[in-house]
Amino acid sequence: MASAPLKAQLTDLLNSMFAMDFLDEQFKELQMLEEASGPGFLAEVVTLFCGDAERIISQLSVLINEPVVDFGKVDANVHQLKGSSSSVGAKRVALVCVKFRNVCQENDKEGCIAALHEIRHEFDELHKKFQTMLQLEQQIQVLDSK
């Protein structure tokens, strides 16, 4: 089948994402849900998550650069990002959110700046891998439908 090399590539990508803790068991839960409910679910959830995460991270950047930081608002945003990242199985992003909340609760502005950099880095890495995943899935679908 023409899509076989792409399927192998996708499998390798996902295996490496699990091995490097980009993803955890919750993502496997979503993969099982997609098997039951049909293609498109994972793509939709991943796209929703990435858009939402991008929005929250931008908002965090604004909040932390205020002259007087509202740590309550920062914490609320990080909590939201932790929730959505846990829901999709984005393990490394969720773990950095835990660290971020700890420094936030200590009203540590420098700590928050460092945590924001880390979240930005982890999310960007994950986002690139998700984009590759979605592109491969699309190409596979096109080939399989021929």
Place this chain on the structure above:
Amino acid sequence: MASSQVVKVLIVDDDVVTRRIYRTMLLRFGFEITEAGDGKSAVNQFLTGNEYDLILMDNDMPGMNGVEATRTLRGMGILAKIIAITADDANSRGAFLDAGADEFLLKPVNFTMLTVILKAFNFLN
């Protein structure tokens, strides 16, 4: 149960990603799904005459949180089953159960655990 034979579910969570996941989980059972982004919107659903058999309730939401929403709904005489679903630690479990929730799950939700609870509530054949 609500008057229709289809199980009617209200998903209450401020995270759109989480709501989408629950929606997909529950649509597998043929349930009818409505979503609300915070506790006040959830309460308003009932105030405007809607009926639900089951509510999935997050806790940390802007405005009215899940514990307050649960307490308000029980105070209104709402008998729908309420499953509290939260990433909070076990401290919120006691508050939710005191407010009138029927069950409690920690996020991220495992589909198998949710199914067990739905069966226990007789929502599944």
